[in-house]
Amino acid sequence: MTAGSLxxxxxxxxxxxxxxxxxxxxxxxxxxxxxxxxxxLVGRSFVQLLETGSGIFFETxxxxxxxxxxxxxxxxxxxxxxxxSHLPALANSSLRGDSIHLAIFDSTERTEYERxxxxxxxxxxxxxxxVRVLQAxxxxxxxxxxxxxLALALASSVRTAFAATSTAVxxxxxxxxxxxxxxxxxxxxxxxxxxGEITRIESVDExxxxxxxxxxxxxxxxxxxxxLYPLVAAQGLVGVVATFFSRQRQMDVAYxxxxxxxxxxxxxxxxxxxxxxxxxxxxxxxxxxxxxxRDLFQYLLNEAIAQSVRTRHPLAVFFIDLDGFKAVNxxxxxxxxxxxLVETARRVVGVTHYSDVVARFGGDEFVVLxxxxxxxxxxxxxxxxxxxxxxxxxAAADARVSASIGVVLYTPSPHNLVTSDELLNLADDAMxxxxxxxxxxxxxxxx
Amino acid sequence: xxxxxxxVTRNNVRILGNPTGRPMIFAHGFGCSxxxxxxxxxxxxxxxxxxxxxxxxAGGSDLSAYDPGKYDSLDGYAxxxxxxxxxxxxxxxxxxxxxxxxxxxxxxxxxxxxxxxxLILVGPSPRYVxxxxxxxxxxxxxxxxxxxxxxxxxxxxxxxxAPLIMGNPDRPQLGDELTASFCRIxxxxxxxxxxxxxxxxxxxxxxxxxxxxxxxxSAQDVISPTVVGEYVHRSIPGSTLAMLSATGHIPNLSAAxxxxxxxxxxxR
Numbered sequence: 098m099t100a101g102s103l104x105x106x107x108x109x110x111x112x113x114x115x116x117x118x119x120x121x122x123x124x125x126x127x128x129x130x131x132x133x134x135x136x137x138l139v140g141r142s143f144v145q146l147l148e149t150g151s152g153i154f155f156e157t158x159x160x161x162x163x164x165x166x167x168x169x170x171x172x173x174x175x176x177x178x179x180x181x182s183h184l185p186a187l188a189n190s191s192l193r194g195d196s197i198h199l200a201i202f203d204s205t206e207r208t209e210y211e212r213x214x215x216x217x218x219x220x221x222x223x224x225x226x227x228v229r230v231l232q233a234x235x236x237x238x239x240x241x242x243x244x245x246x247l248a249l250a251l252a253s254s255v256r257t258a259f260a261a262t263s264t265a266v267x268x269x270x271x272x273x274x275x276x277x278x279x280x281x282x283x284x285x286x287x288x289x290x291x292x293g294e295i296t297r298i299e300s301v302d303e304x305x306x307x308x309x310x311x312x313x314x315x316x317x318x319x320x321x322x323x324x325l326y327p328l329v330a331a332q333g334l335v336g337v338v339a340t341f342f343s344r345q346r347q348m349d350v351a352y353x354x355x356x357x358x359x360x361x362x363x364x365x366x367x368x369x370x371x372x373x374x375x376x377x378x379x380x381x382x383x384x385x386x387x388x389x390x391r392d393l394f395q396y397l398l399n400e401a402i403a404q405s406v407r408t409r410h411p412l413a414v415f416f417i418d419l420d421g422f423k424a425v426n427x428x429x430x431x432x433x434x435x436x437x438l439v440e441t442a443r444r445v446v447g448v449t450h451y452s453d454v455v456a457r458f459g460g461d462e463f464v465v466l467x468x469x470x471x472x473x474x475x476x477x478x479x480x481x482x483x484x485x486x487x488x489x490x491x492a493a494a495d496a497r498v499s500a501s502i503g504v505v506l507y508t509p510s511p512h513n514l515v516t517s518d519e520l521l522n523l524a525d526d527a528m529x530x531x532x533x534x535x536x537x538x539x540x541x542x543x544x
Numbered sequence: 545x546x547x548x549x550x551x552v553t554r555n556n557v558r559i560l561g562n563p564t565g566r567p568m569i570f571a572h573g574f575g576c577s578x579x580x581x582x583x584x585x586x587x588x589x590x591x592x593x594x595x596x597x598x599x600x601x602a603g604g605s606d607l608s609a610y611d612p613g614k615y616d617s618l619d620g621y622a623x624x625x626x627x628x629x630x631x632x633x634x635x636x637x638x639x640x641x642x643x644x645x646x647x648x649x650x651x652x653x654x655x656x657x658x659x660x661x662x663l664i665l666v667g668p669s670p671r672y673v674x675x676x677x678x679x680x681x682x683x684x685x686x687x688x689x690x691x692x693x694x695x696x697x698x699x700x701x702x703x704x705x706a707p708l709i710m711g712n713p714d715r716p717q718l719g720d721e722l723t724a725s726f727c728r729i730x731x732x733x734x735x736x737x738x739x740x741x742x743x744x745x746x747x748x749x750x751x752x753x754x755x756x757x758x759x760x761x762s763a764q765d766v767i768s769p770t771v772v773g774e775y776v777h778r779s780i781p782g783s784t785l786a787m788l789s790a791t792g793h794i795p796n797l798s799a800a801x802x803x804x805x806x807x808x809x810x811x812r
Contacts, residue, residue, distance in 0.1 A: 116798055117791040142791070144766055149682065150689025153742070154697065156767050156793040157575030157643070162727045164797045165579050173696040175689075208696065215695045260612035260736070262619070301748075316748065319619055343617030344744050 110186070110201035118143045118160075118197070127201060132179030143199070148175040148183055159190070167192045173208070174201070185209075227355055230258045234359055238366040244268050247370055248278035248336075251363045255338055256280075258355055262320075262343040267291070268328075268336045268367065275337060283318040283341055284311075287325070293334045296325040297348050321345040326356050328364040335367050383457040385435055386442035394456035398466055398517040401454075402509070405468065411508040413475045415465035416524035417445070417482060420499045420536040422461040429493050436492040444485040449478070464521070472543060475506050479539035487537070502539035503527025513544065520544075549609075551631045555597040555624055556604035559632065561589035566661070567634040568592040571625065573643025573667070573794070574741045576727045577603025580642065583800035587808070592638070597628060599645075601733035610733055618644070618744055622651035629659050636661035640807065642796055643667050643767065644741040650780075651746065653755045663757040664807055667768040667793055668776050670747040678747070681769045687742045694738060698731040750779035757783040758810045760795070760803065767793040784810065 104111060110127030114120050120138050128135035131146060144152045151174050163169045169190050176184040185208030190199045237250035248266040256264045265280035267288065275288050290296055290311075298304045298315075299322045305312035315323070320341050328336035338360060381393040389397065398414065405412045419441065426434040438461065445463055446455050454466040467478065479502050486500040505523040507515060527540040534540075551557060558578070561568075568588055570581040578596040588594055598605040599621055614620035625648060629637060637660050641649035646668030653660040672680045673687065729737075757780050761773035770787075777785035786806050790799030 119791070142764060142766075144792075148689060149686040150691070150693045152766055153682075153686070153690045154693040157573070158694075158697070158727065160792070161576040161580050161794055161797055164794075165576075165582075165727065173693065175693070211696060212692070215692065219695070256613045260616040262613055262617060319617075321617070321745075343619045344740060346616075 109203075110199075112143060112199040112201065114143050114197045114199070116192075116195060116197065121196070130178070130184055130201075130203065131176060146176055148177045151175040163190055163192055163197065173204070173211075176201075223351070227351075230254065230355065231358055231362070233257075234362060238362055241366060241370060242373070244367065244370055244374075245278050247363065247366055248280075251338055251359065252280035254359055255340055255356070258359065259340055259342075259346075259352065261340045263341045265339045265341075266336060267339075269334055280339075282339060283320050284314050284323075286310075286314070287323075287339060288337075290325055291327075291334075291337050293327050293329070295327065295353075296323075298323050299347060300345050319343050322348070324348055324356065326360045328360050328367060330364045330368045332368075335364055338363070386439050386457050388442050388446075388463075389454055389456040391456065391458055394454060394458070394464055394466065395517055395521075397454050398520065401466055401468055402507075402515070402517060402520070405507070406509045406514070409509060410469045411471065411506055413467045413470050413478075413504055413506045414520050414524045415463075415467070415479065415482065416458075416503040416521070416528040417463040417465070417486075418501050418528050418532065419461040419486065420501055420532070421497050425490075425493045425496045425498065428496065433492050437490050437496070437498060440490055440492070441486055441498070444488070445482055448481040448485050464524070470506065472506060472541065475504055475541055476539075479504055479541065483537065483539060499537035501528055501532040501536050503529065503531055504539060504541040505544055506541060507544045515544070549627065551624075551627045554600060554606045554609045555628060556606075557628055557631075558596045559593065560585065560596065561592050561594040563593055565590075565592040566636055566638065567595060567632070568638040568640065569595040569597075569625070569628070569634075571639065571641040571645035571648060572598065572602065573641075573645055574737060575643075575729075579603065579727070580794060580797055581640075584796050584803055584807075587804040593634075595628065595632065595634070597624075599648075599737075600624065601737055602729055603727075607730055607733070610730075612736060615736070616740060618648050618651055618740065618746060621645075621648045622655065625649065625652040626656055626659075629656070635659050638662045638664065638811065640664040640666065641668070643669075643793065646776075647744070647746045647749070650749055650753055654749055654752045657754050660755040662811070663753070663755050664760065664810070665757060665776065666760045666796060666803065667762065667765055667773070668759060669768040669772045670750055670776060670779070671745045672742045672767075673745075675745075678775070679769075679771050681766070681772060682742070687738075690738060690742065691735060694731070694734055698734070747779065750776060751781070753780045753783075758807070759783055759785045760788055760806050761785060762788045762790045762792060762795045762799070764791040765793045786810065 105125040107124055107126055110130055111124040112120060112127055113122045120141050120143055123135055123138050125135060128138060144155050147155055159169060159172050172188045174186050174188050176186055178184060185204050187202045187204045188199050190197055234254040237254060238247060241247035241250055248268060252264045252266045263281055263283060265282040266278055267275035268278050270276050275291060301312050301315050304315050322342040322345050324340045326338050327334050381390060383390045401412050425437050449455055449465055456464050458464045482502060483500050490496060490498060503524045504527060505520055507520060523542060527542050531538050531540040572578050572580050577598045585594055600609050639649040639660060646665035647670060649663050653663055672682045673684055674680050759773055759777050761770055777783050788795050788802045788806060790802045792798045795803050
């Protein structure tokens with residue numbers, strides 16, 4: 098066997114090219130594989146014998162690696178034969194002087210096996226990553242205690258799940274208006290698109306069919322694709338999650354499924370978070386008037402006493418008991434009684450300061466906590482409360498309701514420490530003095 | 545810019561050449577790292593302050609900085625270029641971008657034109673996939689087959705790399721290990737970067753370029769064919785198109801002298 102026939106009949110394809118990849122010689126094996134005559138291959142660019150995707154890989158990865166490294170082994174390539182069919186191959190290549198030498202091996206069987214492996218790996222990775230996203234989201238959603246925390250967790254889960262440029266989450270508030278609670282929206286008017294339905298805009302051209310202004314805004318703010326997904330609970334639309342992409346993206350079935358799963362999870366948690374907030378509010382507030390209840394008042398009074406001891410600033414506790422309220426309940430009905438209480442609460446809040454705490458202590462008793470006050474301010478305040486309560490009540494026009502008010506003004510010092518219970522008892526005592534001396538008046542005690 | 549980000553580590557930034565010279569940033573394309581400029585850079589060291597860097601995910605960059613949301617579009621990469629410009633207070637920048645970095649340079653220059661003096665685009669393409677009335681050179685299927693090709697090769701990659709990492713004594717010496725890292729890329733990032741590179745559409749951004757632009761087009765570039773180079777030239781107002789005699793997609797490696805001459809004669 099001559100060296101020439103050894104070259105030509107070698108059980109692998111042998112190709113030599115210039116540094117530019119132009120073929121200078123090939124052996125017979127390679128020519129036979131490609132289906133071209135050996136002499137027709139000379140002068141052609143090697144990359145043009147590759148299937149397109151493989152050609153891109155060859156040019157962008159194989160070539161620079163070969164130039165920098167001198168050798169590349171086991172590169173996987175796909176040859177495109179003269180008849181258009183494909184031949185999977187493995188190639189070793191070396192850079193020697195002004196030439197590139199390639200040895201090419203038919204890897205049909207190995208490649209088919211590997212391709213199956215690759216597809217199986219992709220399928221399992223896709224489902225794994227879906228599970229990972231949903232698990233991470235479930236954890237983050239579950240530990241959210243407020244709407245803000247949930248919105249942040251949702252925005253971040255969605256951004257990670259879809260490699261989105263940005264995400265934003267709106268929660269529908271009590272006035273049915275969307276409030277942006279997490280993320281940022283590159284588009285100012287995107288809330289006008291909220292209609293409770295899924296909106297997917299894959300390109301600026303698609304947006305232009307909906308609205309020219311939207312398309313322009315997308316272009317100006319580098320948004321190529323976007324999707325809006327409603328958060329829907331039993332009571333209807335509770336929020337919207339928006340996903341923005343700077344690159345045009347196709348939102349396929351898998352995208353929709355994952356987004357729907359995330360939105361559904363988030364909506365369920367949102368309902369729970371809201372319920373908990375309501376429960377917390379209910380536990381600390383009077384259901385009828387919405388004022389703080391006795392527990393909350395006591396807690397805030399303790400805080401205020403501690404603060405007052407530190408600052409040495411006086412505080413005052415007002416104990417208010419309505420005069421003539423029993424007659425309302427007897428002469429009208431309990432519903433009227435309730436509306437008088439609601440109105441009284443509103444009036445008392447109206448004459449106090451923003452920083453004061455007004456609470457319903459029980460029945461027709463109210464308490465007020467004021468900080469940083471003096472005798473003059475306290476007397477004026479008692480006067481205003483009395484006047485406000487005395488005004489006629491529309492619901493009970495014939496009733497005469499007034500207030501007996503007991504006030505204790507407390508200036509803390511190391512020799513003068515009290516508990517919240519003691520202050521409340523003193524104020525209660527003062528209220529009874531006011532009641533005992535003819536009602537519709539106030540008694541102030543300085544401690 | 546977030547000042548807690550260490551731009552130099554993140555992008556493996558290297559500053560070479562004449563410290564008082566005009567700044568010249570070289571940006572690498574898809575598939576490799578700043579090493580693809582190694583034969584071009586020496587010709588500019590005397591006169592220019594040369595800035596080299598790796599895109600996050602490539603070469604010696606900080607892989608932990610790879611935020612898929614940020615890098616899902618070329619805008620993320622463009623913002624890194626602007627971070628480098630800010631960090632080193634560069635102005636009147638000559639930006640030389642190869643392959644996908646040509647468009648990254650266009651996006652960066654459109655955002656902050658005042659920092660750029662010249663754009664030099666080597667083998668640019670604003671969109672690789674054909675569209676109505678546009679020839680990019682590829683179909684969506686071609687790009688899917690590139691992704692298959694990446695996967696097929698990374699299976700091979702891991703099997704050939706394993707003995708090297710395990711310290712098999714039959715494997716080549718230290719020098720080769722170092723060169724092996726030049727085009728090192730994380731397989732998952734390579735997949736995503738390939739999607740972002742080959743499925744982006746930045747045609748609309750070309751008309752907005754105000755910085756003087758040179759387009760270097762090699763003959764027989766299968767990745768960015770001549771028709772695409774001509775399209776870029778037509779779309780960027782006042783741009784200059786220079787045809788290289790080199791062939792192939794990476795003239796900075798295959799015909800560095802050609803590239804050097806073309807850049808120098810444009811800057812002269």
